[in-house]
Amino acid sequence: MFRPPTLSVVFSFYNETDVIPELVDRLRKVFGLLMGEGRLSSYELIFVNDASTDNSRELLEQLGREKGDIRLLNMSRNFGVSPCVLAGMERATGDAVVYMDADLQDPPETISAMLAAYHEGHDVVHTVRRSRTGETKIKLLITRLGYSILRYVSTVPIQINAGDFKLLSRRALLHLIQLKEKRPFMRGLVSWIGFKQTTIYYHREARFAGRTKFLIISPKVITNFFSSALIAFSDLPLQFSSWCGALISVSSVFYSFWLIVELLRGQPIPVWSWPIAIFAFLSGVQLFSIGLLGLYIASIHVESKRRPNYIVESSYGFDYSPEPDPSGPSMP
Structure with missing residues (x-):
């Protein structure tokens, strides 16, 4: 007998006050339709606040009181996207977990197709961008070059234009969070764990509001490419x-x-x-x-x-204590 799964959606964000209300509204509409169709039993939205300096925290707590579907982790300082995503994953309770950016460039409506692939028995669902609105030709060229280099030298398959917008089954997630790398390259790690994987394609939208936090030729992005992506999966x-x-x-x-x-x-x-x-x-x-x-x-x-990848300063909306055991992450 078919049992609709539960779903956790994990976001790492920094100063996204202008985007959060629209993001939450669209997610709730998508999941309302999926639950109405019997394809989903329940969901939770896990927002990991990477030490934002705006009022994103207060806004999410306010939105969380409306339906009780929002969980919030507040980092003690800025740790970066991947450690924050892993923090959310370690506390996710869903049968499947989606992780994505909070800027609405990756449309929440695509999750419906990702969930359909999960129902077909796939443990990992990648998404690949057919097009990217609002991005310059120089950025697209540099991005494609970077993906091509990684795909050529990597020991695991790295798909071109496949970003951090993926669905993982529960068993894939449990294996992923056991990998304790200090500079995790999520796209490579998700491919590395194996299991049955598939890809769906979508159109990437322009940023809904605000400015990007990751300039393509910034020292942060270049350093991450060499010290995390290139070294982690290639000798x-x-x-x-x-x-x-x-x-x-x-x-x-x-x-x-x-x-x-x-x-x-x-x-x-x-x-x-x-x-x-x-x-x-x-x-x-x-x-x-x-x-x-x-x-x-x-x-x-x-x-x-052996430093921890993150330190949680406080939390909101969890039925259990989200604080991990100092000796390692714990699951509810």
């Missing part, structure tokens, strides 16, 4: 430096043989010019390789600290 930088070192070393051997042949032929060769050029070139390659190794060493350094 190609290490291989690249090794292959460069081997190639240059072999080339220098052949060059040395050429110098000897030229000397035997009696050709004049300056003693100091070429060795200095080779030495300078190899020194540059060596520094470059050390820099790549430094990225991995920095990642190991962060992991060795």
